[in-house]
Amino acid sequence: MARNQSYRKNLVGSSLITRDELNEIIKELEQRHAQEELGAVSEADLERVLISRGIITRYQSDQLHEGRTKFNLGPYTITDSIGQGGMGQVFKACHHIMGRECAVKILPIGKSTPYTVTNFQREIQMQAKMDHPNLVRAFDAGKDGQVHYLVTEFVPGMDLRQYIRSHGYLDMNQAASIIRQVANGLQYAHDQGLTHRDIKPGNIMVSPDGTAKLSDLGLSGFIDDSENDPRHGKIVGTADYLAPELIRNPKDVSTVSDIYSLGCTLYYAITGKVPFPGGNTKDKVRRHLHEHPWHPRRFNPNVTEEFVDLIADTMEKNPEKRLATAGEVAQRLNAWT
Incomplete structure (x- = not known):
């Protein structure tokens, strides 16, 4: 009974x-249980x-079972946990008045420093x-x-990493469709002067209708404002x-480094493997x-050499020989979409 009372107390405390609403529901349940001889109303x-x-x-x-009762955040109510973002926890939420579902990234108090x-x-x-x-807007x-x-x-579905872990590697058409969409979004970001710096399957959301969205701009930076970035000169x-040129010189941030990461992501999408597993x-x-990574056909025998060439062009070690823009990547991928 004490556990029951604690749960009920937490419910009311959560807002x-x-x-009155809770008591009305409990009364209704007690009447039903009495009529059907089901015994006392349990917490379950x-x-x-x-x-x-x-x-x-x-x-x-x-959360209520654990004694946590705060679900309100400004005008939003937290309804579920989505996962961990690059700089904080991510939750599903709903606006109190508009009723619109959204995703809320929170910087936990324990991680709040002037730097973070x-x-x-x-x-x-x-x-x-x-x-x-x-x-992701x-x-x-x-x-x-x-x-x-x-x-x-809020993007329904799952991220690309989760999808491939659940369904296995993609065929060329599926991979091309997803990465082409990401490349289009990335080109837009680059046109605004932004580099993403953390393109990976876990940062690509794929909805049930096949729409792909690039998320988590937590490590992003403006190309012309690097000196004011507190991470300037650090590997992120x-x-x-991670592109080779950023390993050699973390200050060498450019849009072409995002192309390498996009190529690694395409490799993962078509093989189900990161380019350099283990270690x-x-x-x-x-x-x-x-x-150089293993040939993609080692893991996916249906990949054509033309597709392999595209991956190689995005993962070229020398940034000057790499495909120069995300728009070029999208254009090349059009052949499979």
Whole structure:
């Protein structure tokens, strides 16, 4: 009974339901249980009804069991956990008045330092400037107490990494469709003077209708403002997708480095493997500098040599020999879409 009372207390404390509304539902359940001789109303009984009626979500209920009762963030209500972004936790949320679903990235209080807050604010400012169908759009930003947050569109589906882990590698047409869309969004970002710096499957959202959107601008930077970037001169990005020139000289940030990362992502999409699997970060860095990945047909026998050539052109070690723009990548991929 004490556990029941604690759950009910947390429900009211969360503001997800009023005390009167909760008492009305409990009364209804008690009457039904008495009529059908089902015994006392348990916590599980109450939980099941609240979730089935859409009053709370499974995620919210799990949090209430743990004693967590804060779901409001400014005008938004947190409804589910999406995952971990480059600079914070990402949640699914709903606007109190508009009822619009969205994604909310939160910079946790425990990670709020002058450095991380500055970077988070840079991400907000950068994402606010982006408006393209293949880039995740920003809607809002704010601060609730000591918690900084960024609100973006919610993309149903899963990221490319999750999709491939669940379904296996893609065929050429599927891979070309997704990466071409990302390349179009990336070209738009480059045209605005922005480099992404962390292109990878986990940052590409794929909706059920096949729409692909590039997300997580947390490591992005403006090409002409590198001196004011607090990460200037530091290696940023993910080791499996890091361009060789950035390893040699982290200050050598340019749009063509994004092309290399996009090529690594295309390799992953068509093979289900990162270009240089195994080993630690130091091993991966060395191999990006000096080795070539296994031929894609080792993992996917249906890949044509023309497609392999495209991957090679995007993953050229020498940036001067690499495909120069994301637009060129998109144009080459048109042959398979």
